[in-house]
Amino acid sequence: MPHMIVRGISVLDIQSISSALIAELAEVCDCGTDNFMLECLSTVSIFEGEICATYPFIEVGWFERGPEVRDAYAGVLTKHILSLGIPEVEIAFKVYKEDSYYWNGKLV
Amino acid sequence: MPHMIVRGISVLDIQSISSALIAELAEVCDCGTDNFMLECLSTVSIFEGEICATYPFIEVGWFERGPEVRDAYAGVLTKHILSLGIPEVEIAFKVYKEDSYYWNGKLV
Amino acid sequence: MPHMIVRGISVLDIQSISSALIAELAEVCDCGTDNFMLECLSTVSIFEGEICATYPFIEVGWFERGPEVRDAYAGVLTKHILSLGIPEVEIAFKVYKEDSYYWNGKLV
Numbered sequence: 001m002p003h004m005i006v007r008g009i010s011v012l013d014i015q016s017i018s019s020a021l022i023a024e025l026a027e028v029c030d031c032g033t034d035n036f037m038l039e040c041l042s043t044v045s046i047f048e049g050e051i052c053a054t055y056p057f058i059e060v061g062w063f064e065r066g067p068e069v070r071d072a073y074a075g076v077l078t079k080h081i082l083s084l085g086i087p088e089v090e091i092a093f094k095v096y097k098e099d100s101y102y103w104n105g106k107l108v
Numbered sequence: 109m110p111h112m113i114v115r116g117i118s119v120l121d122i123q124s125i126s127s128a129l130i131a132e133l134a135e136v137c138d139c140g141t142d143n144f145m146l147e148c149l150s151t152v153s154i155f156e157g158e159i160c161a162t163y164p165f166i167e168v169g170w171f172e173r174g175p176e177v178r179d180a181y182a183g184v185l186t187k188h189i190l191s192l193g194i195p196e197v198e199i200a201f202k203v204y205k206e207d208s209y210y211w212n213g214k215l216v
Numbered sequence: 217m218p219h220m221i222v223r224g225i226s227v228l229d230i231q232s233i234s235s236a237l238i239a240e241l242a243e244v245c246d247c248g249t250d251n252f253m254l255e256c257l258s259t260v261s262i263f264e265g266e267i268c269a270t271y272p273f274i275e276v277g278w279f280e281r282g283p284e285v286r287d288a289y290a291g292v293l294t295k296h297i298l299s300l301g302i303p304e305v306e307i308a309f310k311v312y313k314e315d316s317y318y319w320n321g322k323l324v
Contacts, residue, residue, distance in 0.1 A: 003273070007147070011260050011267065018262045037271055039223070039259035043147035044119050046126045051119065055145055057111070061308070070208060071215075078213035090216075092169070093208035100286060100309035105294035107287075108306075115255070151255035152227050154234045159227065163253055165219070178316060179323075186321035198324075200277070201316035 001096070002029065002062035003037040004077070008054035011040045013084045021080045028072045029065065056081065056089040064095045109204070110137065110170035111145040112185070116162035119148045121192045129188040136180045137173065164189065164197040172203045217312070218245065218278035219253040220293070224270035227256045229300045237296040244288045245281065272297065272305040280311045 002025075006014055018038055026033045045054040058077060065073075074091050081089040101108050110133075114122055126146055134141045153162040166185060173181075182199050189197040209216050218241075222230055234254055242249045261270040274293060281289075290307050297305040317324050 005259070011262065014262050015265050015267070019264050022264075034263075037261065037273070038263065039261045039270060041149075041257075041259050043113070043149050045145065045147045046119065046122050047142075047146065048127050048130075049123050051123070054147060057145070067207065074210040075213050078210065082212070088212055091210040091213075092204045094202075094204075094310075095208075096308045096310075099283065100311075102290040102294065102307040104298070104304055105291050105307075149257075151221070151257050153253065153255045154227065154230050155250075155254065156235050156238075157231050159231070162255060165253070175315065182318040183321050186318065190320070196320055199318040199321075200312045202310075202312075203316075 001035060001037075001101075002060055002073075004039065005059045005061070006038070006040045006056075007043055007058070008045075008056040009040070009058075009081065009084070009086065009089075013086075014038065014040055017080045017084065021077065024076045024080075025073060028069060028076055056086050058089065058091045059094055060091060061094045061096055063098060063101070109143060109145075109209075110168050110181075112147065113167045113169070114146070114148045114164075115151055115166070116153075116164040117148070117166075117189065117192070117194065117197075121194075122146065122148055125188045125192065129185065132184045132188075133181060136177060136184055164194050166197065166199045167202055168199060169202045169204055171206060171209070217251060217253075217317075218276050218289075220255065221275045221277070222254070222256045222272075223259055223274070224261075224272040225256070225274075225297065225300070225302065225305075229302075230254065230256055233296045233300065237293065240292045240296075241289060244285060244292055272302050274305065274307045275310055276307060277310045277312055279314060279317075 022033045022036050045052050130141045130144050153160050238249045238252050261268050
């Protein structure tokens with residue numbers, strides 16, 4: 001944790017920013033860089049009957065860390081995505097609860 | 109928003125209903141048709157050791173709009189899916205919170 | 217329901233455990249084996265600029281069943297995954313609400 005599931009941005013683009021991005025997010029979250037999962041997910045988007053480009057969207061799965069960390073996290077993530085020349089990105093946080101998250105069968 | 113992530117239904121099927129579906133959902137939600145994301149997601153489903161067809165399932169990610177809009181949304185979406193000759197579909201709503209959803213780094 | 221979306225574990229591995237896994241989970245949940253959806257989802261994971269193996273992760277979507285059933289569910293699922301020789305797996309539960317889950321347009 002946190003997990004980032006990226007849609008609508010290429011693997012190559014994400015590769016190019018991943019080291020700097022994760023280093024900065026680790027500072028924001030005060031945790032190690034190896035706590036993060038960064039994954040690109042392919043989908044086929046459809047608009048008006050045609051296949052179209054998927055809108056850049058990142059879902060962040062994490063334990064709630066409060067509004068300041070969340071704002072900072074979204075700010076860092078957005079900054080790196082926009083640095084790719086992508087004009088718009090949306091980020092949604094999905095909260096996992098500590099009592100419902102297991103590592104090797106044990107609550108974390 | 110809203111986002112629809114479709115599993116177990118072909119891209120061609122979704123293309124064939126997308127314009128009429130989104131037009132009707134935009135009326136239900138009282139918003140523009142370009143607010144919607146409609147995406148097909150491929151998964152490999154397994155039952156009793158064998159790869160099998162994925163059950164038709166749509167996850168709708170949105171801000172909570174209350175039971176009447178939700179029922180109407182599910183009704184419209186179901187009607188269009190069943191019109192494809194698909195006998196069953198399940199729809200689950202996943203609620204994003206306004207304080208955890210960012211457009212270009214700003215809360216929406 | 218429940219749904220399991222598996223990342224970072226091969227389809228063949230999941231096929232090899234699926235029958236015994238689902239049989240045991242059906243006992244834990246006191247429901248039929250055909251209530252489950254078990255799906256492998258491909259993502260491309262990135263770490264330090266390189267594509268890497270996706271960390272074994274399973275998201276379980278279900279209606280809340282309380283801590284005892286949840287612990288038992290995570291225990292059974294973990295046991296079968298570790299039996300594959302996979303050293304670590306994380307499992308997160310995502311709760312759907314009965315008032316937001318539709319089968320063929322009707323609340324279930």
